[in-house]
Amino acid sequence: MHKKIFENYPPKDKSVLIAVLQDVQHIYGYLPENALQEVADFVGLPLSRVYGVATFYNQFRLTPLGENVIRVCRGTACHVSNSANILFNIETALNVKAGQTTRDKKFTLETVACIGACSIAPVITVNDDYFGKVAVKEIPNILKKYSTPKKQII
Amino acid sequence: MKTFIDVCCKECWHSTEKPCDQFIRCCTEGPLCHHNPDCEKKFKQLNRELTYQEHDLPVIFIGKGTCGLASGAQKTEDAIRAELDKLNIKAIIETTGCVGYCAKEPIVDIKLPGKDRVSYCEVTPKIVSKLIQKTIVEKDIYKENFLGKYGPAENGYKNINDIDFFKRQMKIVLENCGVIDPTSIDTYIAHGGFKALDKVLTHRKQEEVVNDILASGLRGRGGGGFPTGKKWDFALKQKSEQKYIICNADEGDPGAFMDRSVLESDPYKVVEGMLIGGYAIGASVGYIYCRAEYPLAITRLENTIKNCKQYGLLGKNILGTGFNFELKIKKGAGAFVCGEETALIASIEGKRGMPKPRPPYPAVSGLWGKPTVINNVETFANVPQVFNKGVEFYASIGTKTSKGTKVFALSGKIRNTGLVEVPMGTTLREVVFDIGGGIPNNKKFKAVQIGGPSGGCLPEKVMDTVVDYESLKTVGAMMGSGGLVVMDEDTCMVDVAKFFLTFIQNESCGKCVPCREGTKRMLEIIEKIPMSYKNTANKVDQLQRFKGIIHLQRLADVIKDTSLCGLGQSAPNPILSGLKYFKDEYEEHLYDRKCTAGVCKELLTFTVNNDLCEGCGLCARKCPVEAIMGEKKQAHYIIQDRCIRCGMCVDSCKFEAIDVE
The missing domain is CATH 3.40.50.11540 (NADH-ubiquinone oxidoreductase 51kDa subunit)
Incomplete structure (x- = not known):
């Protein structure tokens, strides 16, 4: 599936590594091991270097994501507006720690350094939806909205 | 001619492949290479349309930056479209960026043909039908959500640049932001x-x-x-x-x-x-x-x-x-x-x-x-x-060494969050209190954090510092990229220092030792400050804490002097400015074992106020460690040994019956 990505880039060009990895992650939601090997062959770098880059940047992940990704902003403005408590509450509600995925693969909880929407702090995003000025009380409702099973679109 | 790249007549020859050196001037003053009244008219017409001076239909501008979208601008737009369909009104809907007044998003501007553009704030789907009725149908101004108007003030409706938030600003970088369509x-x-x-x-x-x-x-x-x-x-x-x-x-x-x-x-x-x-x-x-x-x-x-x-x-x-x-x-x-x-x-x-x-x-x-x-x-x-x-x-514009303007992002505990652009030389007080509108909920101002994790927290007494590169350095902060996070009395400075160090420590790339190891050690020292030793008999830990504090200042200086890049060199700034301006608070944590702001959880005790507790049992259900006990409709109590001080009970209680000390 990811081989199509390679068509958009010149082979053996080391500078495209990050962009290729981003595209691979876009397809799978994470970086599978065999894909890393193929990317390494494509850009002409040893796998260790590719792994080095993949683990350096926060965006890349080596484990699969859940169905919904919750990102809790931990920027300064969010921090002073109680985002630590919001994170704690989501963690208790889902029974996972930040960076983990729930056992039913419904939710992945992540923290992000700053989403850049400080004016409406504290902010969380679920998939591509933003929730600003989140109060602890709203969390169960937000989670509920996404835990109802989605209709299968084939 | 619908766009500038279209040719006005056969004489015009500009195209992507064959560029004309007069193209830009031609767009606004054109045509320059030939005389043709028809063409002149076409250019004038197009310019008037693009600058929204001439249009037959009402134009509705919707601010759809990330802040606007997060505040629900898309829902507002959907509501506006539905309402227009319902009333069978034709209008042009334009997307704009962020005007800067993020606290008042979603912001919607409406311009009727031949009238001034009027800005409305906090336009939620609920008020859309009233807004459309009043403005487009009755051709009046919708007073309730009025923000400001473009053009001269009339009947008490102020020009947008005269309202408190914009009055002291000078827009050079942000000139077009929120005013024009960023996609065109x-x-x-x-x-x-x-x-x-x-x-x-x-x-x-x-x-x-x-x-x-x-x-x-x-x-x-x-x-x-x-x-x-x-x-x-x-x-x-x-x-x-x-x-x-x-x-x-x-x-x-x-x-x-x-x-x-x-x-x-x-x-x-x-x-x-x-x-x-x-x-x-x-x-x-x-x-x-x-x-x-x-x-x-x-x-x-x-x-x-x-x-x-x-x-x-x-x-x-x-x-x-x-x-x-x-x-x-x-x-x-x-x-x-x-x-x-x-x-x-x-x-x-x-x-x-x-x-x-x-x-x-x-x-x-x-x-x-x-x-x-x-x-x-x-x-x-x-x-x-x-x-x-x-x-x-x-x-x-500006001061002797710093010219022009600077854009600041106001956020945190402040009324008017958003983007402000002020000339260099404006005081922090003006930015925070006059433009930012001060602290909401009658809380007291404590500090303003300027310059992100590399900057410092400045207290009330240095608020008269002017904004320029040098002055900010002398008070222990730095310009940084321009984030201003305002903190009120509910913010604990030790916790803020811990927050920044955690951030820096996570983001340190690990190449040079002072930054990689030094920030880790600093974080350990800071983490020990708000830790409770009630349950540990080990006195060594407590000793370590004092030992750490003694060395904190020196460690910070070494990191500052020896790190490879700006990240490490400025990493100790939040600590140093904290120790400089908020020493009392550090000492209170150390000696009195108290956190007045009520943030450092380990130093807090939660108790149920028996007079206020109605015994609804909500807190007991919410408590993740089952530390709250009590009969139904009777005042509950907290088992202190079990309590992990997460604060869930405080957030869930409807009667404010949980006291925090």
């Missing part, structure tokens, strides 16, 4: 866009451009404040067949969002600035390194580049002057340290984003060993304005 190149040109580029390409030699930037006194807005002209001068003097210019849009500072806003609301200005920079130093390739966390900014940039190419403003032989310039977007992958020049270059080259020792500076040996100039988004957005408004004018 025609609108940008009609509003005077690319005039500076035109002037530079046709009238100025490379040295002259660099000298103009030097004379304007423009300094890097990314934080360091290095004179932009000097940087360009170094790069210009290098002899190389290939040079690069890079726009640093890796805005990693938590609490800063002006670059995002500028890229979302006025991307053409940044591209124009880069084009001028590229011409000045002789670069033919440019990169915009943008955070992947800003998907909207990236989409708008991609659109901008596509349009510029179509208009012959990017690519080969720009405006027929022989100047070639290619622009690429590189998406960052989430590493704070990549905001540092050399790390950013490494990241573009596809490597781990680790800084290199300087010199050689990027202006000498940068991307792929070639001379490279890296400037911040806001710096590039300033460049066209230097030429539009004139070097003398630009140099006349």
Whole structure:
């Protein structure tokens, strides 16, 4: 599936590594091991270097994501507006720690350094939806909205 | 003629492949190469339409930056469209960026034919039908959500620039933000866009451009404040067949969002600035390194580049002057340290984003060993304005050493969150209290955090410091990228220090020892301060805590002096400024074992106020460790040994019956 990505880039060009990895992650939601090997062959770098880059940047992940990704902003403005408590509450509600995925693969909880929407702090995003000025009380409702099973679109 | 790239008649020959050197001037004053009243009329008409002076239908502007969208601008737009359909009214709906007043989003402007544009704030789907009824049907002003109007004030309705939030601001970078459609190149040109580029390409030699930037006194807005002209001068003097210019849009500072806003609301200005920079130093390739966390900014940039190419403003032989310039977007992958020049270059080259020792500076040996100039988004957005408004004018704004304006992102415990642009030399007090409107909920101001994790927390007593690069350094902070996070009495300074150190420690790339190990040790020391030792008999821990504090100051100084890049060198700033201005609070944590702000959980005790507790049992159900007991309809109590002080009971209690000490 990811081989199509390679068509958009010149082979053996080391500078495209990050962009290729981003595209691979876009397809799978994470970086599978065999894909890393193929990317390494494509850009002409040893796998260790590719792994080095993949683990350096926060965006890349080596484990699969859940169905919904919750990102809790931990920027300064969010921090002073109680985002630590919001994170704690989501963690208790889902029974996972930040960076983990729930056992039913419904939710992945992540923290992000700053989403850049400080004016409406504290902010969380679920998939591509933003929730600003989140109060602890709203969390169960937000989670509920996404835990109802989605209709299968084939 | 619907767009500027369309030809007005057979005489006009501008196209992407065959650029005309008068294209930009022609767009607004045209046609210049031939006389034809019909053509003149066409150009005038198009310009009047694009500047919203002439239109038959009402125009509705909806602010759809990330802040607007997060506040529900899309829902508002859907509601407006549905309402217009219902009433069978035709209107033009335009997307704009963020006007800066993020606290009042979603902001919707309505302009009726022949009338002034009026701005409405907090337009939720609920009020849409009333708003449309009053404004478009009854052609009146909807008083309840009125924010400001463009054009002269009338009947007590103020001009938008006279309302408290905008009154003291001076918009140079943000001039077009929230006013024009950021997706349309025609609108940008009609509003005077690319005039500076035109002037530079046709009238100025490379040295002259660099000298103009030097004379304007423009300094890097990314934080360091290095004179932009000097940087360009170094790069210009290098002899190389290939040079690069890079726009640093890796805005990693938590609490800063002006670059995002500028890229979302006025991307053409940044591209124009880069084009001028590229011409000045002789670069033919440019990169915009943008955070992947800003998907909207990236989409708008991609659109901008596509349009510029179509208009012959990017690519080969720009405006027929022989100047070639290619622009690429590189998406960052989430590493704070990549905001540092050399790390950013490494990241573009596809490597781990680790800084290199300087010199050689990027202006000498940068991307792929070639001379490279890296400037911040806001710096590039300033460049066209230097030429539009004139070097003398630009140099006349600000203080002796810092010229022009600075955009600040106000956030935290403040009424008017959003973007403000003030001339250098404005005091912090004016920014926070006059423009920002002070602290909400009658709380007391405690500190303002300026400059992100590299900056410092400034207390009330230094609020009269003026905003410029040097003054802020003397009080122990730095300009940084311009994030201003306001903190009130509910914020604990020890906790803030811990927060920043955790951030820095996570983001440290690990290359140099002082930063990698030093920040870790500092974090350990700070983490011990608010720790409770009630349950541990081990006295060594307590001893360690005091020992750590004694060495904190020295450790901070060593990290500052010996780190490789800016991240490490400025990492101790939040601690140092905290120790300088909020020593009392540190001591209170250490000796009295108290946290007045009620943030440091381990030092708190939670008790149930028996007079207020109704015995609903909500807190007992919410408590994750089952530390709350009690009979139904009887006052509950908390088992202190079990309590993990998470505060869930406080948040869940409807009667405010949980006391925190």
